[in-house]
Amino acid sequence: MMDRAALRLILLGVFLISASLGVKKKQNVDIYSFYINSTVTSRYATTVITSRVANTLNESQEIQFEVKIPKNAFISKFRMTIEGKTYDGVVKEKEEAQQQYNQAVSRGQSAGLVKSVGRTLEDFKTSVTVAAFSKVTFELTYEELLKRRLGKYELLINAQPMQPVADFKMDVHIQEKPGISFLEVKGDLSTGDLANAIKTTRADKDAWVTFYPTRDQQTKCKSCGENGLNGDMLVTYDVNRQNPNGEIMVSKGYFVHYFAPSNVPRISKNVVFIIDQSGSMSGQKIKQTRLALLRILSDLDEDDHFGLITFDSEVNLWKRELLKATEENLKNAKSFVKEIRDRGATDINAAVLAGVDMIKRHPREGTASILILLTDGDPTTGETNIEKIMANVKEAIGTKFPLYCLGFGYDVNFDFLIKMSLENSGVARRIYEDSDADLQLQGFYEEVAVPLLTDIQLKYPGGSNLTKTSFSLYFNGSEIVVSGQITDNSVESFTTEVIAVSKGSNVTYQDNTMTKDTSDVPPENEDFMQRLWAHLTVKQLLDRQVLLKGQEKEDEKKESLKLSLKYQFVTPLTSMVVTKPQEGDVEVANKPKEGERGGESTADYYDSDLSHYPVQHSLQAAKIIAVDDFDLYDHPLPTYMYDHPLPTYAFPTMHTTTPPAVQVHSNRFLLPVVGQSKPLCFDVPVPHKLRLLQDSASEFSMNGESLSEQNGFHQIAIHYKTNHHLIISTKSISYHNGQDNVEILWGQELTQHNTDGVSLVVLENEMNVTMGNIGVVIISHKKDGVMFLWPAIWEYPKDVNLTGVLGKSDISYVKTNGSQTPTLKMKDKEVKTYLETVSDYRLHSTPTRECWLVPFQAVMEAEISDFTVTQL
Ligand SMILES: *[C@@H]1O[C@H](CO)[C@@H](O)[C@H](O)[C@H]1NC(C)=O
Ligand SMILES: *[C@@H]1O[C@H](CO)[C@@H](O)[C@H](O)[C@H]1NC(C)=O
Ligand SMILES: *[C@@H]1O[C@H](CO)[C@@H](O)[C@H](O)[C@H]1NC(C)=O
Ligand SMILES: *[C@@H]1O[C@H](CO)[C@@H](O)[C@H](O)[C@H]1NC(C)=O
Ligand SMILES: *[C@@H]1O[C@H](CO)[C@@H](O)[C@H](O)[C@H]1NC(C)=O
Ligand SMILES: *[C@@H]1O[C@H](CO)[C@@H](O)[C@H](O)[C@H]1NC(C)=O
Ligand SMILES: *[C@@H]1O[C@H](CO)[C@@H](O)[C@H](O)[C@H]1NC(C)=O
Numbered sequence: 001m002m003d004r005a006a007l008r009l010i011l012l013g014v015f016l017i018s019a020s021l022g023v024k025k026k027q028n029v030d031i032y033s034f035y036i037n038s039t040v041t042s043r044y045a046t047t048v049i050t051s052r053v054a055n056t057l058n059e060s061q062e063i064q065f066e067v068k069i070p071k072n073a074f075i076s077k078f079r080m081t082i083e084g085k086t087y088d089g090v091v092k093e094k095e096e097a098q099q100q101y102n103q104a105v106s107r108g109q110s111a112g113l114v115k116s117v118g119r120t121l122e123d124f125k126t127s128v129t130v131a132a133f134s135k136v137t138f139e140l141t142y143e144e145l146l147k148r149r150l151g152k153y154e155l156l157i158n159a160q161p162m163q164p165v166a167d168f169k170m171d172v173h174i175q176e177k178p179g180i181s182f183l184e185v186k187g188d189l190s191t192g193d194l195a196n197a198i199k200t201t202r203a204d205k206d207a208w209v210t211f212y213p214t215r216d217q218q219t220k221c222k223s224c225g226e227n228g229l230n231g232d233m234l235v236t237y238d239v240n241r242q243n244p245n246g247e248i249m250v251s252k253g254y255f256v257h258y259f260a261p262s263n264v265p266r267i268s269k270n271v272v273f274i275i276d277q278s279g280s281m282s283g284q285k286i287k288q289t290r291l292a293l294l295r296i297l298s299d300l301d302e303d304d305h306f307g308l309i310t311f312d313s314e315v316n317l318w319k320r321e322l323l324k325a326t327e328e329n330l331k332n333a334k335s336f337v338k339e340i341r342d343r344g345a346t347d348i349n350a351a352v353l354a355g356v357d358m359i360k361r362h363p364r365e366g367t368a369s370i371l372i373l374l375t376d377g378d379p380t381t382g383e384t385n386i387e388k389i390m391a392n393v394k395e396a397i398g399t400k401f402p403l404y405c406l407g408f409g410y411d412v413n414f415d416f417l418i419k420m421s422l423e424n425s426g427v428a429r430r431i432y433e434d435s436d437a438d439l440q441l442q443g444f445y446e447e448v449a450v451p452l453l454t455d456i457q458l459k460y461p462g463g464s465n466l467t468k469t470s471f472s473l474y475f476n477g478s479e480i481v482v483s484g485q486i487t488d489n490s491v492e493s494f495t496t497e498v499i500a501v502s503k504g505s506n507v508t509y510q511d512n513t514m515t516k517d518t519s520d521v522p523p524e525n526e527d528f529m530q531r532l533w534a535h536l537t538v539k540q541l542l543d544r545q546v547l548l549k550g551q552e553k554e555d556e557k558k559e560s561l562k563l564s565l566k567y568q569f570v571t572p573l574t575s576m577v578v579t580k581p582q583e584g585d586v587e588v589a590n591k592p593k594e595g596e597r598g599g600e601s602t603a604d605y606y607d608s609d610l611s612h613y614p615v616q617h618s619l620q621a622a623k624i625i626a627v628d629d630f631d632l633y634d635h636p637l638p639t640y641m642y643d644h645p646l647p648t649y650a651f652p653t654m655h656t657t658t659p660p661a662v663q664v665h666s667n668r669f670l671l672p673v674v675g676q677s678k679p680l681c682f683d684v685p686v687p688h689k690l691r692l693l694q695d696s697a698s699e700f701s702m703n704g705e706s707l708s709e710q711n712g713f714h715q716i717a718i719h720y721k722t723n724h725h726l727i728i729s730t731k732s733i734s735y736h737n738g739q740d741n742v743e744i745l746w747g748q749e750l751t752q753h754n755t756d757g758v759s760l761v762v763l764e765n766e767m768n769v770t771m772g773n774i775g776v777v778i779i780s781h782k783k784d785g786v787m788f789l790w791p792a793i794w795e796y797p798k799d800v801n802l803t804g805v806l807g808k809s810d811i812s813y814v815k816t817n818g819s820q821t822p823t824l825k826m827k828d829k830e831v832k833t834y835l836e837t838v839s840d841y842r843l844h845s846t847p848t849r850e851c852w853l854v855p856f857q858a859v860m861e862a863e864i865s866d867f868t869v870t871q872l
């Protein structure tokens, strides 16, 4: 076994070298068909991904299937078909699935098939051994209920088949009984040449979007390459709403009611912003918060009242009272906001109580009150006991108005925020630490900006097993959804009644629907409403469990488990067991968790995520790394261990599960090591957009974009503070700082530009950039007629915490003796290595140097995806 593994490594090692030399590898896996079929019936989306793959090699090999699905969805089916036999994944209770897996594999760890990637997607990955010249079909189904936000629904589909596919088809069919009011197709798959492959067909109640790119289009598009397509399609739409009572659908004993009136006057609101200004908010976060608050203040309506509270270890009220949003008051508030500075500890308890008090002291008839807490950390001063804080806040608010909690970044105790907001009829949202954090904050505010109704109660005489029927607020652009069963199926009509308060007066919406009217539901998915009901019920049960205790909690858990099993949903309580053709080879798919703290959250709360497009992000949940079984090549049954969610420190190109032809080219980075004659080097496959260097303290970041089949970077962007932006391409250099716009061409005589803390020096094909205390050199190279850029850092500033692909400067290693394969010891880990060569593009002369090639993960202690960005 050792030999087999070693041989494979050597073979792949040879491949690696040839790849760096740019020699094309013979394709030995053929994905000859890749279909994505998404059907949306009354907001309930069922998506089926089918990939058919042939092993074109004269020996058996591992073939991989990897797709990305929305976090909000539940996987409901997975099937592999090999040589006429089907292997279906079976959903079981989590513990039972784990046992089965453990029995199959004496080692205890679960080979997680699913992991969380970025803000809105999860990655599903598996592989199977396929005999010589045989074929395999993978089929994955997931289901989700599209949520209306800011007046629209969004269906997000990711496609990344890993190679150009002769028969690629994406079919989306949307059927909405009240008719579709608008439909738009966005996302990177709808740009450039690929847009020609998209066809949209609209009828009254149906819309079809098809995307059939030719093989040629899949290789020639801007973001495509030898790996084919890689991107998202985002279908955005809304439905007509002629009936103010909402839309009711009945099918096979189940109903769903969509309630979203818009013809209602807005209610003026009392909103208090409680802003964390503790030390941890320093830098970008506090700056973005200020920016967002300034925009939000500008958006307030004149009859709104507002309050501002900032807190660290002290609580500061801008004004003791809520003030009307007059021009004068807003002007003063903005001056206050501009002066918000980070300092001190975090007293959440005192701050929230001050906010509650502010609202309660000024009751205004016929208005809607909202508390918004923004924090990035744990309570560290004042009352720090989370249970006590929750009790205090709950008692103070007394169900009178909602508390929304926005958790900024990943240091925050998100479970605590979820509980506290749920207890006070609000939601918790995560604000991802990124360049668009201000927009995320503003986007959240926009969703709650226009309250139309308060105290909404929905009633369904003759309905049972109802999902949630009481809501504290209804905002314009959102939608209230209730589903349930109809107790007496023989009744002719079904009545809905909604009672709510609109600007202080009671309003009632009443409607009657004929139950026999099911003609709108096509027979092939007439079960959808039952599944929709189950989906919504399970989500709400899981939400509520956070708040329950004891027997009640057990009962609800049992109920949601029962439904998850009946409808074969992979939820936080269940797992899907995938048994493979090879004897005893078992994998388990779990719903990944994101907030790493605490016990039982949180994937489901991604429901309430502020995740607007663009979504694919590198900012992941803190992926805690604890590698205890590092030596994976000696594992007796190595195949599934490659899917281990923890970093395996394996060479990406050496995954036996990855068809080698897929990764044909990489950028190789050189990493000098103090006290060692040979540097380290590591590969990052292209194409990609990478975070190269970042210093949050001085708000400096440098990102680079690589194209496939090309060395280096074709564009590098450097950002400093909020106003300095430097975009370097192979053609020209452009710099903006809010006042100056500077354009510099490569290949010129000495050109210099110096302003506050920024120095740019360009001479021929070298550029020196200094921003604050960070200096980088960008070299423009030309190789085989192709221009590319390469960044170099000759001096690392002291006492600065740099991150990014080039951020490591303090790495060390010791060469260990003995074993056949050369091994390095790095940070107490044994790392297998190869003596390789690297072109040192940090110098014009591009000397070739010998280096120890190690996996990216071994150097960075993170995944490559942790360093990818969506925008330069
Ligand atoms: C998608 O599903 C529909 C209905 O089952 C079917 O008619 C259509 O051919 C499918 N499209 C693809 C690309 O599989
Ligand atoms: C596969 O083909 C190669 C060359 O065509 C040959 O050397 C090798 O023996 C074959 N392997 C098997 C298992 O038939
Ligand atoms: C609610 O949203 C709709 C559609 O966006 C808009 O036409 C309407 O004016 C809004 N209502 C209020 C009160 O802002
Ligand atoms: C639905 O409600 C009925 C009682 O009204 C109950 O007997 C039944 O078990 C419920 N079904 C589910 C799936 O919860
Ligand atoms: C609205 O209804 C509630 C409960 O039915 C009642 O207590 C309240 O007085 C009503 N308010 C108005 C303004 O009619
Ligand atoms: C850029 O910086 C490097 C290293 O500090 C220096 O050797 C080089 O002369 C500088 N180039 C220019 C054009 O100033
Ligand atoms: C860098 O990070 C470490 C640990 O996170 C911290 O102790 C140190 O103060 C930081 N240094 C600077 C200059 O920010």
Ligand SMILES: *[C@@H]1O[C@H](CO)[C@@H](O)[C@H](O)[C@H]1NC(C)=O
Residues within 6 Å of the ligand: 814, 815, 816, 817
């Ligand atoms: C490896 O062997 C050499 C010579 O035998 C010895 O000097 C060196 O200390 C050894 N290194 C390690 C890490 O054991």
